[in-house]
Amino acid sequence: MTAATETAAARHAPGRWRRRAPIWALTAVLLVVAAFWVYPFVWVLSASVKDQLEVFASGLGLLPDEFVWSNYGRAWTDANFGRYMVNTVIVTAATVVVVVIRCAMAGYVLARYRFLGRRVVMGVLVATLFVPAGYTIIPVVELTQQLGLLNSLTGMVIALSGGGHVAAVLLYLGYFRGIPREIEEAAVIDGAGFLTVFFRVMLPLAGPVTATVVVLTFLTTWNAFFLPLVFTFSRPDLRTLSVGMQAFVGENSVDWPGMAAAATLSLIPIVVLFLVLQRYFFEGIAGAVKS
Template identity: 65%
Template sequence: MMTAPRVRRLIRRLPWWIATVFLIGAVLLWIFPFVWMLSASLKDNTEVFAAGLNLIPEMLVWENYGRAWEDAQFGRYLFNTVLVTVITVIIVTLRCAAAGYVIGRYRFRGSRLIVGILVATIFVPTGYTIIPVVQVSLQLGLIDSLAGMILALSGGANVASILIYAGYFRQLPRELEEAAIVDGAGFLRTFLSIMFPLAMPVTATVALLTFLGTWNAFFLPLVFTFSRPELRTLSVGMQAFIGQDAVDWSGMTAAGIISIVPVVLLFFFLQRYFVEGIAGAVKS
């Protein structure tokens, strides 16, 4: 028989147990689609529909991954996606860091107007920017190349990334720049040698956000590879499984797993820096 102190202790912990059960249920509900897709990638097309929500395949069909990798050319698409994403992340990170450094550390005439214009671009739908980007790329002869795709993907406003950098740089002490000036360092050297290395948590955050956006981009890669299928990225390559009369669902889910794995691994290694970068920018 439970004593009165023990009953009171259980009552005090009741909200904790309720929250725990709720969060476990939410986690299971959130990961179920991913687990189902992994299971479907190991089934044939008939079993995908016949099994319903059953997660255990009757027979493992590893050929789905071979069909996605070779027949659908996802090996080439993966290379294209990695190349485009890595270069885009480098360009966007350096550009946003430099812009955020200037906005966060310097006060000049028109700085508030520039920030206002940047924030206003958030409300511009992506579809409105594709047409001018394509027109400029056509005039420059870059429409059917990976270089043109990289320039188009890295040329956006990236307002959130700039503001995250600005918030982080604003909280750093002025003594760092003053010491650099005394040592004879100019603007560029101060930024590259001192300020940018200190912003590594923010850099990881911006790099991860840019990686996700570029990796999952669809409209711009679709336009830039419309006449050259060999330049497709993973998101555009998914169309290879959609036929005129049928859809290869098992092959598509296998391709989806191939597309997701690099993103999950990157987030696993950068999650600590991601949280630190967001927390540092918000705190400032």
């Protein structure tokens, strides 16, 4: 390197550091925010392998003096979380399937077809966003009871999947609106009907949005509490994980290590699903917004 090159590099170095300083500062702030955001989850993981006394004695400390893995066994067997996990998987999987098919078809019709009352339907859907969920519990329970499905997993699936799910409908509507009509027209020319066009052409094209709806519906259903609580009053064996957490709350004390272990077990499927579908999740949101 010549003397002139060294001089030029030294002259530009301060400017380069000044340009990068805001980026480093922002990175440091985000790392601090991320630490505060992640800490409660890490604390739950730590509490799940502590005994009852150490949970309170260690305060905000994370490393346990002794790992108590029996908390997970107590949560899985004694608190019946194995059964609750099966119930939650069944209810969540069925609800996700129903919501995806129903909302995708509704979004497709609203995006592609012009019919009388279309704007009214869209207005009603948007208006339901402002209705608190608690107001719908009583009519949903009454209707399910009249159908004879109150104390059953089937009734729970119908109740959880029968809501408006407006966000999912709007995501599909925005995505389908951006797909060229020539694709549908080519399928119709080949003799495809409505259901064939929808299930074999349009729905596969909406894969990113479907992944987004799957994640959102999975999270909502997996963590649902009020409806599963009402549906399992007289059938404790049908409880889901969120309702089963009450098993650790006694009249005079709370089994915090057992509850932390149960919470950790209930979080594992959510984390795995999001890690698998995160790329499609963000692509679906970006595609729907762009449309």
